[in-house]
Amino acid sequence: MASSEDLVVDLDSVGVVRTGSHLLHDLTWKVELDERWVVLGPNGAGKTTLLSIAAARLYPSTGTAHVLGERLGRTDVNELRTRIGIASAALAERIPGEERVVDVVMTASWGVVGRWRERYEAMDEVRARALLEQFGVAGLADRAYGTLSEGERKRVQIARALMTDPELLLLDEPAAGLDLGAREDLVGRLAELAYDPDAPALVLVTHHVEEIPPGFTHALLLRDGAVVAQGLIGDTVTGENLSKTFDVPLTLERAGSRFAARAA
Numbered sequence: 001m002a003s004s005e006d007l008v009v010d011l012d013s014v015g016v017v018r019t020g021s022h023l024l025h026d027l028t029w030k031v032e033l034d035e036r037w038v039v040l041g042p043n044g045a046g047k048t049t050l051l052s053i054a055a056a057r058l059y060p061s062t063g064t065a066h067v068l069g070e071r072l073g074r075t076d077v078n079e080l081r082t083r084i085g086i087a088s089a090a091l092a093e094r095i096p097g098e099e100r101v102v103d104v105v106m107t108a109s110w111g112v113v114g115r116w117r118e119r120y121e122a123m124d125e126v127r128a129r130a131l132l133e134q135f136g137v138a139g140l141a142d143r144a145y146g147t148l149s150e151g152e153r154k155r156v157q158i159a160r161a162l163m164t165d166p167e168l169l170l171l172d173e174p175a176a177g178l179d180l181g182a183r184e185d186l187v188g189r190l191a192e193l194a195y196d197p198d199a200p201a202l203v204l205v206t207h208h209v210e211e212i213p214p215g216f217t218h219a220l221l222l223r224d225g226a227v228v229a230q231g232l233i234g235d236t237v238t239g240e241n242l243s244k245t246f247d248v249p250l251t252l253e254r255a256g257s258r259f260a261a262r263a264a
């Protein structure tokens with residue numbers, strides 16, 4: 001079955017089974033080009049599994065998954081993966097501590113461009129430094145990555161994920177481990193990205209409604225591998241839906257385009 005061109009992610013009744021457990025169950029989800037999605041859910045809900053499918057790194061056991069119009073399992077995933085940017089703790093762990101920050105960002109494109117190496121290197125470096133500037137860490141470009149704070153590293157990881165000018169950007173818990181100031185700074189920068197009409201489709205995974213950047217348009221709430229609710233953010237991120245998702249009575253406050261939740 002073909003997927004509409006405007007659909008960046010198109011999952012139809014997707015299930016993922018591993019060693020007898022259902023990690024995802026009958027999940028249907030469609031992400032359009034101009035949408036910015038937040039995926040919320042407790043530990044073990046299946047958020048990272050879902051992101052792995054959207055990243056074309058995991059195929060569903062049942063159902064069909066199209067990413068950027070290509071059906072997983074029937075396409076060259078190496079070519080497809082160059083069109084997807086991802087920032088996650090698992091990828092970050094593989095960055096060598098001694099690597100120069102600008103190289104951490106630049107090397108994201110090296111898998112894509114094999115020819116005219118030297119020419120591309122100069123262009124790559126200009127782009128890498130501009131992305132570091134966009135995330136407020138241009139001053140760290142020549143430092144060793146291992147010397148950066150957690151908040152600085154997160155920003156570098158997102159700059160790296162954007163290096164190939166992806167059509168889809170996946171962010172797995174980008175604010176995890178950040179102090180309040182660093183979180184707010186990152187939320188502000190992600191809001192700028194969300195409001196940028198030229199930015200890729202965005203999917204951000206988090207446990208915390210406080211980390212939802214303004215400008216995000218849609219939400220998917222997951223629990224035990226199944227969808228609790230999905231749709232426009234204002235309709236979906238509600239106290240009732242969050243209580244079902246996290247299995248604890250919660251009240252939700254909304255101030256402008258920011259959310260805060262606490263036990264009811």
Ligand SMILES: Nc1ncnc2c1ncn2[C@@H]1O[C@H](COP(=O)(O)OP(=O)(O)OP(=O)(O)O)[C@@H](O)[C@H]1O
Nearest residue numbers: 018019021023041042043044045046047048049050
């Ligand atoms: N290969 C596997 N075999 C069996 N179970 C697995 C496997 N990989 C993951 N799981 C389980 O699947 C469930 C969903 O995992 P996943 O990492 O997608 O959740 P998550 O929502 O991202 O959780 P967290 O918020 O803690 O990161 C978890 O219970 C996990 O233990």
